[in-house]
Amino acid sequence: MRIGIFTETYTPYISGLVTSEVMLKKALEKQGHEVYVVTANLESFKYEYDEKEKVLKIPGIPTGIYDSRLSSIYPVRAVNKIKNWKLDVIHSQTEFAIGTFARIFAKQYNIALVHTYHTMYEDYIYYITKGYFKRSSKKLLEYFTKFYCDTTATELIVPTNKTYKLFKEKYKFKKNINIIPTGIEVERFYKENISQNEVNDLRKNLKLAKKDFVILFVGRLAEEKNVEFLIEAEKDIQKKYKNIKLIIVGDGPDKEKYEEYAKKLNLEENIIFTGKVAWDDMPYYYQVANIFATASKTETQGLTIIEAMASNVVPICMKDEAFQSMITEELDGLFFETKEEYKKQVFRLYENKEERERFDKQARIQAETYSSKYYAEKVLKVYDRAIKEKKEENRFGLFSKISKKIREIKNDYSTK
Numbered sequence: 001m002r003i004g005i006f007t008e009t010y011t012p013y014i015s016g017l018v019t020s021e022v023m024l025k026k027a028l029e030k031q032g033h034e035v036y037v038v039t040a041n042l043e044s045f046k047y048e049y050d051e052k053e054k055v056l057k058i059p060g061i062p063t064g065i066y067d068s069r070l071s072s073i074y075p076v077r078a079v080n081k082i083k084n085w086k087l088d089v090i091h092s093q094t095e096f097a098i099g100t101f102a103r104i105f106a107k108q109y110n111i112a113l114v115h116t117y118h119t120m121y122e123d124y125i126y127y128i129t130k131g132y133f134k135r136s137s138k139k140l141l142e143y144f145t146k147f148y149c150d151t152t153a154t155e156l157i158v159p160t161n162k163t164y165k166l167f168k169e170k171y172k173f174k175k176n177i178n179i180i181p182t183g184i185e186v187e188r189f190y191k192e193n194i195s196q197n198e199v200n201d202l203r204k205n206l207k208l209a210k211k212d213f214v215i216l217f218v219g220r221l222a223e224e225k226n227v228e229f230l231i232e233a234e235k236d237i238q239k240k241y242k243n244i245k246l247i248i249v250g251d252g253p254d255k256e257k258y259e260e261y262a263k264k265l266n267l268e269e270n271i272i273f274t275g276k277v278a279w280d281d282m283p284y285y286y287q288v289a290n291i292f293a294t295a296s297k298t299e300t301q302g303l304t305i306i307e308a309m310a311s312n313v314v315p316i317c318m319k320d321e322a323f324q325s326m327i328t329e330e331l332d333g334l335f336f337e338t339k340e341e342y343k344k345q346v347f348r349l350y351e352n353k354e355e356r357e358r359f360d361k362q363a364r365i366q367a368e369t370y371s372s373k374y375y376a377e378k379v380l381k382v383y384d385r386a387i388k389e390k391k392e393e394n395r396f397g398l399f400s401k402i403s404k405k406i407r408e409i410k411n412d413y414s415t416k
Helices: 016-030 076-083 098-107 135-152 161-170 196-205 227-240 255-265 278-288 301-311 337-350 353-370 372-414
Strands: 001-008 034-040 048-050 055-058 060-062 069-071 089-092 112-116 154-160 177-179 213-218 244-249 271-275 291-294 314-318 334-336
Touching: 001 016, 001 098, 001 291, 016 034, 016 301, 016 372, 034 076, 034 098, 055 076, 076 098, 089 098, 098 112, 112 372, 154 161, 154 372, 161 177, 177 271, 213 227, 213 278, 213 301, 227 244, 227 255, 227 314, 227 337, 244 278, 255 271, 278 301, 291 301, 291 337, 301 314, 301 353, 314 337, 334 337, 337 353, 353 372
Parallel strands: 001 034, 001 089, 034 055, 089 112, 112 154, 154 177, 213 244, 213 291, 244 271, 291 314, 314 334
Antiparallel strands: 048 055, 060 069
16 A cells, blocks of 8 residues: 655654654554655655655744744645656644645645544644633634545544544534554564663762652653643652652753743752753653653543553553543553642652552553554555445445536527
8 A cells, every 4th residue: 555644744753743643653564554644844845755664754844843844835846746656545643734735745646535633633723822812712713624535634643532532523523533543663662672871870960869869851842742741740749759750851941930930939959950861861761760650631642652561661640531541540550630639740750669569550551552552554455445435435426427427408499
């Protein structure tokens, strides 16, 4: 099968979305499929095509949202290149410029279109509106999302039941919705595949003492991730256990604000901000951690949770439907709703090593169900169905055209 992945962001940009795209491409290629990527150029305003990796980068303008760019919705030069790929299916990963390009190209060249909805955009509106026109903006966003996904995509993929309910119950989506949790290359996080010497060196670089107990957060440092919750809780945690440290991995628009806040609370020695970390280095950071924590309520899934579980690190999460579809409470993870509950769970795992190790073991078992191989197999089934549906649509479409032509001839004849 010849597959085209269309996305606004791809490597070298680092995000959960990019991780899932790279993983899917590799997994599909391992099964013998040819996979091409169409994305915006994050580094320069020019066309680039990597023949070896089959990645086409289209010029784009900066959006002001992290490192992302938006490209033209119909770049002619790219069209001429993509036509030669003779794609069987297009898999769009975005609703914006390149997502629109995917829709137009699929329509023009009669190709099945599969779309994955990754982001709960209603939780991100304030980046654009800055708090103004919130109600009308949500309405416009709902219309745009329904239009893109319902009228253009042959098949829709969502990662969790939370997103499924958004489309079925709120957006009244009529086409097929496939719930496929995004997979990852779980093997790269397995403890036995990671050099302990590298982990020890990282602990030294982070200035961690042997007795330090580490809470790890990985993600974008922005309002919707609720990082402030973890920082405030750390202040109270320090009153009981001085050796419990919080490591915050990631970058974002609020990084400096959070660093200042930690300083204001006199937590410079207890909270470590690492900034951006290279994709290849992430497994070592998970091995440094004793538990993984997130207070976010805006996730469609949360790939960092799977990464932590694959690393034998128990997750503690804000009680949210996205996380509840991934974690079985009291088996492979724990939930909280308030700071008091969060601190209680942290202390529980800190004070009970045997119980923590039981959670860690179960978390690893659960993570194995999110392997890239299984994910790719499920996505391929959707591709096959979309291609079949497109062929049927074309068959009925041709019949409709013939019927229309016959009616036109009859009408012409009757008027003579």
